[in-house]
Amino acid sequence: MSLLQLSNVTKNFGGLSAVGGLSFQLDDGIIMGLIGPNGAGKTTVFNLITGIYRPDEGDIFFNGRSLLRLSTHRRVVLGIARTFQTIRLFQNLSVLENVLAGCHCRLKAGVLSSFVHLPRQRREEREALKRAQDALALVGLGHRAEQVAKNLSYGNQRLLEIARALATGPHLLILDEPAGGMNEQETTQLVSLIEKIRGMEVTVMLIEHDMTLVMKVCERIVVMEYGRKIAEGAPDEIRRDRRVVEAYLGTEEEY
Amino acid sequence: MKNRKLVVIAGSAAVLAAAPLFLDAYWTDVLNNIGIYAVLALSLNLIVGHAGLFNLGHAAFYAVGAYTAAILNTTYHIPVLALLPVCGFTSGLFALLAARPIIHLRGDYLCIVTIGIGEIVRIALINNIFGITGGDNGIFGISRPSVFGYVIRSPQQFFYLIWIFAGITVILFHLLEYSRVGRALNYLREDEVAAEGSGIDTAHYKLVALVLGAAWAGMAGNIYAAKMSIISPGSFSFWESVLMFAIVILGGAGSIPGVLLGAFLIIGMPEVFRQFASARMLIFGAAMVAMMIFRTQGLLPARPRKYRLAGLPSGGVET
Numbered sequence: 001m002s003l004l005q006l007s008n009v010t011k012n013f014g015g016l017s018a019v020g021g022l023s024f025q026l027d028d029g030i031i032m033g034l035i036g037p038n039g040a041g042k043t044t045v046f047n048l049i050t051g052i053y054r055p056d057e058g059d060i061f062f063n064g065r066s067l068l069r070l071s072t073h074r075r076v077v078l079g080i081a082r083t084f085q086t087i088r089l090f091q092n093l094s095v096l097e098n099v100l101a102g103c104h105c106r107l108k109a110g111v112l113s114s115f116v117h118l119p120r121q122r123r124e125e126r127e128a129l130k131r132a133q134d135a136l137a138l139v140g141l142g143h144r145a146e147q148v149a150k151n152l153s154y155g156n157q158r159l160l161e162i163a164r165a166l167a168t169g170p171h172l173l174i175l176d177e178p179a180g181g182m183n184e185q186e187t188t189q190l191v192s193l194i195e196k197i198r199g200m201e202v203t204v205m206l207i208e209h210d211m212t213l214v215m216k217v218c219e220r221i222v223v224m225e226y227g228r229k230i231a232e233g234a235p236d237e238i239r240r241d242r243r244v245v246e247a248y249l250g251t252e253e254e255y
Numbered sequence: 256m257k258n259r260k261l262v263v264i265a266g267s268a269a270v271l272a273a274a275p276l277f278l279d280a281y282w283t284d285v286l287n288n289i290g291i292y293a294v295l296a297l298s299l300n301l302i303v304g305h306a307g308l309f310n311l312g313h314a315a316f317y318a319v320g321a322y323t324a325a326i327l328n329t330t331y332h333i334p335v336l337a338l339l340p341v342c343g344f345t346s347g348l349f350a351l352l353a354a355r356p357i358i359h360l361r362g363d364y365l366c367i368v369t370i371g372i373g374e375i376v377r378i379a380l381i382n383n384i385f386g387i388t389g390g391d392n393g394i395f396g397i398s399r400p401s402v403f404g405y406v407i408r409s410p411q412q413f414f415y416l417i418w419i420f421a422g423i424t425v426i427l428f429h430l431l432e433y434s435r436v437g438r439a440l441n442y443l444r445e446d447e448v449a450a451e452g453s454g455i456d457t458a459h460y461k462l463v464a465l466v467l468g469a470a471w472a473g474m475a476g477n478i479y480a481a482k483m484s485i486i487s488p489g490s491f492s493f494w495e496s497v498l499m500f501a502i503v504i505l506g507g508a509g510s511i512p513g514v515l516l517g518a519f520l521i522i523g524m525p526e527v528f529r530q531f532a533s534a535r536m537l538i539f540g541a542a543m544v545a546m547m548i549f550r551t552q553g554l555l556p557a558r559p560r561k562y563r564l565a566g567l568p569s570g571g572v573e574t
Binding site for chain 1: 427430431433434435436437438439441442445446448449450451452453454455456457463467559560561562563564
């Protein structure tokens with residue numbers, strides 16, 4: 001069964017159709033790429049899936065359940081985590097606390113037990129710290145736990161966003177240009193990280209302009225242009241698709 | 256490092272506790288005022304410092320608590336300290352009802368609305384709303400508080416009541432900072448969209464911050480009513496909200512030691528410099544302006560929390 005299904009999703013901003021009648025399915029356990037030229041509506045699709053925008057038409061299903069009436073944080077609880085295209089960390093907090101934000105929705109302590117630190121609250125905090133450290137170790141930031149987030153390099157800030165998203169315990173991880181601003185070496189590490197994440201039975205969906213990365217890690221690709229889907233398939237099919245080449249990849253020689 | 260911190264805390268607590276033995280009634284009363292403002296500013300710090308919600312109407316919640324204590328004490332003769340939780344509850348409930356419709360507002364918009372709430376409450380009190388607030392004259396004859404039959408009358412006795420309450424507040428708020436709820440408030444302040452996207456119910460935690468802060472201000476109101484035995488709308492003006500806000504910003508938003516220092520400076524300094532009469536407010540204003548230019552994060556800014564981590568050298572990496 002498909003993990004995520006968009007059916008005929010439409011979103012307009014004023015007169016501009018950002019996403020028009022978009023439908024696709026995302027199967028459990030794969031890595032899907034969403035590509036297209038700038039302004040094609042890719043990030044809008046992510047914002048619709050995570051609930052920052054609500055579609056004007058159409059429906060979005062996660063595990064067969066409609067997401068439309070759920071707020072963003074409720075969707076995170078269901079298992080949809082994301083990173084942002086423009087890095088959105090909690091800049092003045094420590095790296096560790098940024099990841100603890102992801103743990104938040106799996107913890108239970110309420111106001112009263114937070115005030116008096118009951119034994120159950122302490123145990124829960126210890127477990128959360130452990131989980132957060134594991135997530136940091138996974139992305140390779142374990143030794144930077146106590147630094148302030150804004151002091152990290154650009155590439156490390158992207159990794160920290162991934163760690164925070166992973167700490168929510170997602171089924172679906174949505175990465176918005178994870179390699180943006182990364183150098184070649186960092187991108188190589190990112191590729192192996194994404195593959196590690198798939199090994200943890202997390203489905204990944206990503207927007208990326210780095211075609212080498214997309215072709216390398218994605219098993220399925222959806223191509224958008226002007227808010228519409230113009231192609232969908234395996235990387236090899238996409239590479240050969242005439243419309244995609246025209247719209248996005250340029251001439252064949254160049255690619 | 257940790258030991259030094261404990262020594263500083265224990266030392267200042269001991270000096271403070273011994274202070275009334277050496278001070279006359281007037282200066283003890285100054286310390287009492289500082290204590291009440293410290294509690295008020297700590298409660299506002301949850302809202303402004305931790306959650307980043309600009310609230311310039313905190314005096315409204317203070318007033319609701321004080322009037323709850325005064326009305327219930329004078330009409331039903333309930334001991335005033337027994338009303339402490341009731342005052343917290345009514346203030347918190349008032350904050351919940353007042354803030355629910357405006358919770359989605361941001362920054363300066365929220366600030367304007369909270370100024371409005373503060374003024375509405377003050378004017379409602381003057382207009383003797385429901386015929387129970389006594390109008391401009393307020394309510395008098397609030398009975399003296401008693402602890403286990405021991406009646407509290409003198410400034411020295413009030414000193415210990417107020418500062419024990421302030422001490423409990425500091426401990427509880429410190430524990431709150433190191434918890435899931437405390438962190439959630441900080442995420443809210445740092446980036447609301449990222450917080451929501453990380454699974455934090457931002458609307459819920461905004462209300463938590465406001466209701467908790469208001470409840471504590473309500474309890475401070477109760478103690479204020481008990482101390483003064485007469486309260487009137489004049490004590491809950493916009494200026495009170497500004498003072499509390501200034502304490503939080505000057506001391507260090509989100510920092511408990513900072514807020515305590517801020518309370519001492521903003522409430523204590525004008526008393527120390529009383530002989531300069533007319534110039535003192537000028538100096539006070541100039542000091543505030545200088546602060547905002549040279550040290551915007553406050554005198555004792557909040558520092559990143561430290562956690563006990565497995566497999567890391569303690570103290571961590573300096574940044």
